[in-house]
Amino acid sequence: xxxxxxxxxxxxxxxxxxxxxxxxxEVVVVEPRPAPVDKACGEGLMPSGVAALRALGVREVSGxxxxxxxxxxxxxxxxxPFRRGPGLGVRRTHLHAxxxxxAAEVGVKIVRGRVDEVRRHPDRVEAAGMRAxxxxxxxxxxxxxxxxxxxxxxxxxxxxxxxxRRHFRIAPWxxxxxxxxxxxxxxxxxxxxxxxxxxxxxxxxxxxxxxxLARFPDLxxxxxxxxxxxxxxxxxxxxxxxxxxxxxxxxxxxxxxxxDALTGEGVxxxxxxxxxxxxxxxxxxxxxxxxxxxxLSLRHRVLTGALLAARRHPLPARLIVPAAHxxxxxxxxxxxxxx
Numbered sequence: 001x002x003x004x005x006x007x008x009x010x011x012x013x014x015x016x017x018x019x020x021x022x023x024x025x026e027v028v029v030v031e032p033r034p035a036p037v038d039k040a041c042g043e044g045l046m047p048s049g050v051a052a053l054r055a056l057g058v059r060e061v062s063g064x065x066x067x068x069x070x071x072x073x074x075x076x077x078x079x080x081p082f083r084r085g086p087g088l089g090v091r092r093t094h095l096h097a098x099x100x101x102x103a104a105e106v107g108v109k110i111v112r113g114r115v116d117e118v119r120r121h122p123d124r125v126e127a128a129g130m131r132a133x134x135x136x137x138x139x140x141x142x143x144x145x146x147x148x149x150x151x152x153x154x155x156x157x158x159x160x161x162x163x164x165r166r167h168f169r170i171a172p173w174x175x176x177x178x179x180x181x182x183x184x185x186x187x188x189x190x191x192x193x194x195x196x197x198x199x200x201x202x203x204x205x206x207x208x209x210x211x212x213l214a215r216f217p218d219l220x221x222x223x224x225x226x227x228x229x230x231x232x233x234x235x236x237x238x239x240x241x242x243x244x245x246x247x248x249x250x251x252x253x254x255x256x257x258x259x260d261a262l263t264g265e266g267v268x269x270x271x272x273x274x275x276x277x278x279x280x281x282x283x284x285x286x287x288x289x290x291x292x293x294x295x296l297s298l299r300h301r302v303l304t305g306a307l308l309a310a311r312r313h314p315l316p317a318r319l320i321v322p323a324a325h326x327x328x329x330x331x332x333x334x335x336x337x338x339x
Contacts, residue, residue, distance in 0.1 A: 001124060002026045004281070005132035007115035007145055010037060011267055012253025013138030014099040014108075015274035018056050021106040023282050029103070029110045030128045036096040040165045040232035042264050043095075043198050044177045044190045045088040046339040049268025053098075055275065057106075061098045063090030064191040069264070069335045070176040071321045074218055078324035079176060080335035087339065089177070089192040091167075095267070115145060118249065125248050134281060135249045141239055143255035151251065153240035158308065162235030163261055164209045165200035170225030172197050177264060181321050182215040183314070186262065189219065199223070202237075202261055237261060244290050250277055256293060262311075263304045265338050272296055299337050 004020045006013045009031030017027045031037075044066060045053070053061065066087035071078045103110065111128075118135060119126040125135040137145035146152050172191030180187040185203030192198050199219070201212040209231045213220055241257040244250060251257075253270040276292040310316035324331035 001131045001133065002028055003132065004134050004136060005030065005125065005127060005130055006136045006138055007127070008138035008140060008253070008255070009035070009100070009110055010039075010138060010140065010253060011095060011099055012270040012274055013136065014096075014103050015052070015056060015271045016136050016138060016252050016277055017108040018099070018103050018106055019275050019278035020281070021103070021108050022057070023278055027108045028130060028132070029108060030113045030115050031110060032112060032114045034112070035100045036093040038093050038232065040163050040200070040234040041092055041267065042165070042177070042188050042190055042200050042261055043089055043092055043192050044264050045090060046265045046268040047082050047085045047087050048339060049265070049271055050085065050088050052268065052271035052275065056099070056102060056271070058098050058102045061088065061090050062094055062193065063088045064172060064193055065175060066177055066191070067175045068177075070174065070178045071181065071324045071331070072178060072218065073181045073321035076321045076325040078321060078328060078331050080328070080332040082339050083336050084339065087177075089190045089198070091192050091196070115139070118145065118148065120247050120249065133248065134286070136252050136277065137249060137255050138252040139255055141234060141237070141254040141258055143251070145249070146241055146251060146255050149246050149249060151241045151243055151246060153242040155236065155238045155240055158238060159204040159312065160236035161202055161204045161238065161260060162206065162233060163200055163202045163237060164212065164231050164233045165198060166209065166227050166231045167192070167196055167198050167229040168223050168225045169195060169228045170197055170223065171195055173222055180216045180219050183317075185212055185215065187213065187216045187219055188264070196228070200261070244293050245287055248286070250286060250289055252277055259301055259304050260308055262307055263300060263338055265300055269297055269300060303334055303338060
């Protein structure tokens, strides 16, 4: 019987597996897709996420240093520099490859397959033809295991939001993550290399990628290089779990619940939560993971929730960037509370 079976080999699953292996546990990751796996995400790591990679022993990942967050609306702009070192813009495929390499180094076994059915017992779980002391469900935003285990919670009355992302072969014009605000949506610019920029759009309106970009003429003026990746989409973004722990099954990453990509710390939070999850297993207190997850995600949930609430009403939405421009200290403090 192995110690930890991880369903899902994305960043959250691999980070959980690496921490467990470093703690002396026998770990198997079950993932249906060949590495490296791409998906629609903003590809920006907060400074806390960069530190979390170092704690995993992940070697340097190719990318682009990020100095902070910038908000723009066509008339105003506001900069919030990171106070505790740079973040990192990194292609999702590069991040995944680096985590997979580190997992192999520490003895994590990765097998192709899918965890569909879970049999739970007082002293073990059985899934994918294996027996394990613990199962970690890290199977993504629309986690089938979260649903199968009865841990899916209603998303609430807020409008559903969706994300689209692609890359352009151009030299970055900034070392900030730029968030361009317009009526109905935002565009996120993340430099991820010396000649590559990722542009993601988030909105509750279902439109094509180019239609969304047309709302951001100042951004479009910069995009004079070719698009070099297909458009990838994700959503609806808000997903809720009623709990993160169900007996010997624990939820990690987006499967544990996701609010929105608006504030950009999803991957960083997943890496930090993976460490907390394994710490609870090592201590023999898996039930403590629920409180640990809530503590780690509290600032994200409060600040992102406040921005989303403002976003839903035209007048407050128009005031977000002007307020950040007029109150730079407050804006910088909020960004660094998340970073």
